[in-house]
Amino acid sequence: MENSFLIKTKDLVKTYPVGHTTLFALNRVNLDFKPGEFAGLVGPSGSGKTTFLNIVGSLDSPSEGSVVVMGKKIEDLSHKQAAWLRNKNIGFIFQTFNLLPVYTVYENVEFPLLLLNLSPKERKEKVMKALEWVKLADRAKSKPAQLSGGESQRVAVARAIVKKPSIILADEPTANLDAENSFNILDTMEELNHELNTTFIFATHDEKVIKYLRRKITLVDGKVTKDEVYEQKNSKGDN
Amino acid sequence: MIKFIFKGIIRDRSRFLFPVLTITFGVALSVLGYCYFSGVMTSWIQTSAKFESGHLKIMSRAYAEIADQVPNDLAFIGVKNLTADLKKDFPELIFVNRIRFGGLFDVPDENGETKAQGPVMGLAVDLLSEESPEREMLNLENAVVRGRLPEKHGEMLISDEFARRLNVQLGQSATLIGSTMYGNMATANFTVVGTLRFGIAAMDRGTMVADIADIQSALDMEDAAGEILVFFNDYVYRKEEAGIIADTFNAKYSDENDEFSPVMNSLSSQGGMADTMGMVDSMMGVMVFSFIAVMSIVLWNAGLVGSLRRYGEIGVRLAMGESKGHLYRSMITESLMIGAVGSIIGTALGLAFSYYLQVKGINIGSMMQNASMMINDVIRAKVTPFSFVIGFIPGLLATFLGTSISGIGIYKRQTSQLIKELEV
Numbered sequence: 001m002e003n004s005f006l007i008k009t010k011d012l013v014k015t016y017p018v019g020h021t022t023l024f025a026l027n028r029v030n031l032d033f034k035p036g037e038f039a040g041l042v043g044p045s046g047s048g049k050t051t052f053l054n055i056v057g058s059l060d061s062p063s064e065g066s067v068v069v070m071g072k073k074i075e076d077l078s079h080k081q082a083a084w085l086r087n088k089n090i091g092f093i094f095q096t097f098n099l100l101p102v103y104t105v106y107e108n109v110e111f112p113l114l115l116l117n118l119s120p121k122e123r124k125e126k127v128m129k130a131l132e133w134v135k136l137a138d139r140a141k142s143k144p145a146q147l148s149g150g151e152s153q154r155v156a157v158a159r160a161i162v163k164k165p166s167i168i169l170a171d172e173p174t175a176n177l178d179a180e181n182s183f184n185i186l187d188t189m190e191e192l193n194h195e196l197n198t199t200f201i202f203a204t205h206d207e208k209v210i211k212y213l214r215r216k217i218t219l220v221d222g223k224v225t226k227d228e229v230y231e232q233k234n235s236k237g238d239n
Numbered sequence: 240m241i242k243f244i245f246k247g248i249i250r251d252r253s254r255f256l257f258p259v260l261t262i263t264f265g266v267a268l269s270v271l272g273y274c275y276f277s278g279v280m281t282s283w284i285q286t287s288a289k290f291e292s293g294h295l296k297i298m299s300r301a302y303a304e305i306a307d308q309v310p311n312d313l314a315f316i317g318v319k320n321l322t323a324d325l326k327k328d329f330p331e332l333i334f335v336n337r338i339r340f341g342g343l344f345d346v347p348d349e350n351g352e353t354k355a356q357g358p359v360m361g362l363a364v365d366l367l368s369e370e371s372p373e374r375e376m377l378n379l380e381n382a383v384v385r386g387r388l389p390e391k392h393g394e395m396l397i398s399d400e401f402a403r404r405l406n407v408q409l410g411q412s413a414t415l416i417g418s419t420m421y422g423n424m425a426t427a428n429f430t431v432v433g434t435l436r437f438g439i440a441a442m443d444r445g446t447m448v449a450d451i452a453d454i455q456s457a458l459d460m461e462d463a464a465g466e467i468l469v470f471f472n473d474y475v476y477r478k479e480e481a482g483i484i485a486d487t488f489n490a491k492y493s494d495e496n497d498e499f500s501p502v503m504n505s506l507s508s509q510g511g512m513a514d515t516m517g518m519v520d521s522m523m524g525v526m527v528f529s530f531i532a533v534m535s536i537v538l539w540n541a542g543l544v545g546s547l548r549r550y551g552e553i554g555v556r557l558a559m560g561e562s563k564g565h566l567y568r569s570m571i572t573e574s575l576m577i578g579a580v581g582s583i584i585g586t587a588l589g590l591a592f593s594y595y596l597q598v599k600g601i602n603i604g605s606m607m608q609n610a611s612m613m614i615n616d617v618i619r620a621k622v623t624p625f626s627f628v629i630g631f632i633p634g635l636l637a638t639f640l641g642t643s644i645s646g647i648g649i650y651k652r653q654t655s656q657l658i659k660e661l662e663v
Contacts, residue, residue: 059558080562087560098555102250107243112559114240159559 006070006166006199007033007056013064014051014222025051027222028065033201035166038193039215040202048222049203053169056201057090058082070166087115091160091198095172097152099144099159105131106140109158116163130162134188150181154188161192171203182208244573253548255577258541262581262638263588265534266630270589271620272526273629275596278621280519284476284506286439289376290362292506293335293468294476295485297325301498302465306509309339311420311458314465315501322467328491329484331472333372336464338363338454342417344397344447346405355405359397361415361447363454367392376470379435379448385409386433395449398442399434407431415447419459427457438617469503481505530633531640538574538641567646574642575635582634589630596620 014026026048033039041049054060055067058074059082067074070089077085086092091112099108109130113123131137134154144152153173160168170189174182190212193200202209210216218226248255288294298306302313315321322334344359365371366379366389374380379388384399386409397407407413411431419425429449436443455461469484471477485503494500507513556566600619 057558080564083557083560083562083565085560086558090560092555092558094555094558098551100247100552100555102247103243107246111243111556114243115559115561115565 004034005032005068006035006037007031007201008068009056009065010067011065012052012055012062012067014048014055014060015063024222026055026062029219029222029224031217031224031227033167033199035199036193036197037199037201037215038190038213039200039217040204040209040213041217041219042205042210043219044205046221047219049219050171051222052219053171053201053203056167057092057169058085087112088163089166091163091165091168093153093156093160093168093170093173095175097144097149097156097176099152099155101144103143104140105136105142105144105147105155108144108155109162112159112163126162127158130158133161133192134158148181149177150184153177153181153185157185157188157192161196161198164196165198167199167201169201169203172206173202174204174206174209179208182206186212240569241572244569245576248573248576254573258538258574258577258638259581259584261534261537261541262578262634263585265530265637266582266585266634267589267592269527269530269633270586270626270630271592271596273523274589274593274620274622274626275618276519276523276526277623277626278597278619280516281621282618283515285474287512288470288474288476288506290437290439290442292509292512293466294471295332295469295481295488295503295505296509297467297469297488297501297503298465299499300493300495300502303502303504306466309341309465311338311340311460311463311465312422313499314338314420314460314463315467315499316461316463318464318467319462321501325467325469329469329488332484333470333472335365335371335373335376335468335470336451337466337468338451338458338460338464339466340417340454340458342415344401344405344445345414345416346407346411347414355407357401357405357445359401359415359445359447361417361449361454363449363451365452366448366450367452372470376474377448378437382435382437384434384436386431389432389450392450392453393429394432395429395447395453396433396435397431397448398444398446399436400443401445401447402431402434404445409433415457417458420463421459423459425458427453429453467501476506478505478507481507527629527633531637534633534637535640535644538637539644541641541645563650567650570646571639571642574638578635578638579631581638582631585634586627586630590622590626593620593622593626597622 009029009031012026012029013024016023016025029048029052041052043049051060055062055074056069058069058077061075069085072081072085074082100111103111106127109127110123113126118126128137128140131140134157136151136154136158139147139151144155147155174185177185186209189200192198202213204210214230216226216228217224299313299315302310318336322336325334340361340363342359342361344357345353346355348354364373364377366373374388379396383396389395409431412428413431415427415429417425435446435448451464455463471480482505485505485508488503492500493502507516553566557563597620600617602617
């Protein structure tokens with residue numbers, strides 16, 4: 001039964017020392033995610049959303065408890081093993097896009113494939129496919145500075161999905177976008193979720209994102225206070 | 240991946256320009272410094288060899304011990320036979336007999352009374368034999384300022400500066416007052432037929448050059464010579480080979496118990512030559528090391544500033560699954576590419592300046608007025624095959640060290656901390 005979970009956390013605790021006291025960023029969080037979920041962590045700032053994504057994304061390690069991602073215990077992974085897990089299975093989308101400014105759109109999307117040592121032909125096929133998914137194939141030679149905010153985030157999405165990871169972690173992906181671009185991005189991500197069965201986990205407090213979620217997990221002070229699942233899609237405006 | 244790194248360097252001027260300029264500047268200075276020191280060393284060795292030490296020098300053991308006092312009373316007698324034997328034993332070498340001497344140079348007036356006098360340093364060489372290599376070796380034809388070279392016995396040359404100071408005219412007779420090798424007073428008259436300028440301050444102050452047979456006669460040194468100078472056929476000094484020849488000679492001819500037995504010393508083992516050559520080698524090492532240290536610190540700081548500026552990129556690359564080790568190595572690869580470019584440009588610039596100095600030279604004569612060092616007034620840089628690679632040592636090593644140190648921050652930072660800073 002456990003094997004059907006892509007991600008499973010058990011009594012996950014993350015603490016930070018603050019002066020003489022200890023801050024609980026995550027406090028006994030028990031969550032699991034199946035393949036193909038379109039889920040979101042919602043809650044106010046400081047509730048532990050980003051910390052949860054960092055640990056699941058193997059960028060950070062838990063203080064206590066256990067986190068299993070794709071069958072690997074995060075707390076037991078070396079730096080190299082964690083990098084390999086991210087490289088093969090996890091894509092990240094950030095609030096500020098974080099495209100590499102000196103490289104073209106094509107090269108930004110190609111970068112994760114360079115780390116996988118794929119042949120130039122394979123890389124080209126995958127990059128163009130990813131750019132077609134996000135409808136930016138015609139901007140392949142552009143530099144990030146020449147793109148709008150919405151286009152930049154679509155490049156970031158293409159970069160995250162180009163290696164077809166099992167999990168995409170998106171931290172406030174619409175925070176720097178206007179409403180129209182936000183809906184475009186969310187539509188794209190939803191399509192990819194359906195087409196590729198990729199699990200999307202968002203950290204957000206943007207109502208526009210929340211409306212797209214099929215599972216909404218509410219975090220308050222590092223604790224899960226609600227975990228709501230919707231039958232098909234939490235259709236726009238029907239939260 | 241290399242192509243990816245290369246594109247990043249080319250397109251990001253701030254990543255490229257400052258480090259390349261730093262390396263170019265440092266490498267150019269290193270190459271120039273190396274070529275200049277090489278030129279100084281070569282000039283010094285060649286000049287010392289020609290006038291004073293030879294590539295090897297044979298003296299009597301007693302003479303060798305106080306050679307700087309030019310003790311002609313301890314000179315060899317029977318040098319003709321000795322030189323003939325040596326030419327048979329070492330046919331690949333050139334042997335020349337020399338007598339160095341000191342004395343008083345007396346210039347009389349038309350009545351035979353002393354008009355002017357001055358101390359003179361003398362050099363007796365074989366000027367008149369047809370087979371003598373001395374004229375060419377000492378470059379005498381080109382050194383003549385006024386007059387001509389001696390053509391018969393009793394003629395001599397004096398340094399031009401000395402002639403002007405004593406107001407000596409060409410064709411005028413002058414008297415050398417010195418001492419014989421047996422300690423008696425010696426006087427001999429010579430006709431001044433030419434004046435010389437070697438471009439070596441130590442030689443141009445007050446020197447007379449005369450045929451060795453005339454000086455042997457004047458100083459009662461029949462078939463004697465203070466020193467036998469030995470040269471390689473191609474006139475290029477080779478330290479190791481010289482050492483082997485000296486050992487071979489000394490094993491055959493030298494006797495520790497006989498102070499008049501001959502002893503052969505190589506150029507680099509004579510007087511302070513070994514110390515000075517060692518000092519120059521050390522200075523060159525210190526110079527290269529200094530450039531490496533200074534450039535490493537500058538590039539380390541540049542690397543730190545660059546790393547801060549590229550925190551976003553580093554964070555994204557880690558998030559995308561690049562390992563810290565791979566990222567660290569790629570930054571070192573990047574810096575080595577920059578180092579190679581800077582080294583190539585710096586080497587080209589350094590060589591261009593060095594070549595200019597090799598052709599034009601720098602006249603240091605005014606600084607050498609009272610120097611006794613045998614070195615040309617005009618110092619020229621020397622471009623050698625090693626000059627083409629010497630700059631790559633500080634160029635590549637400094638970039639490697641600078642990036643290695645600044646890149647340690649990648650390992651020390653928490654990965655999640657890098658990602659947090661992406662959100663700024």
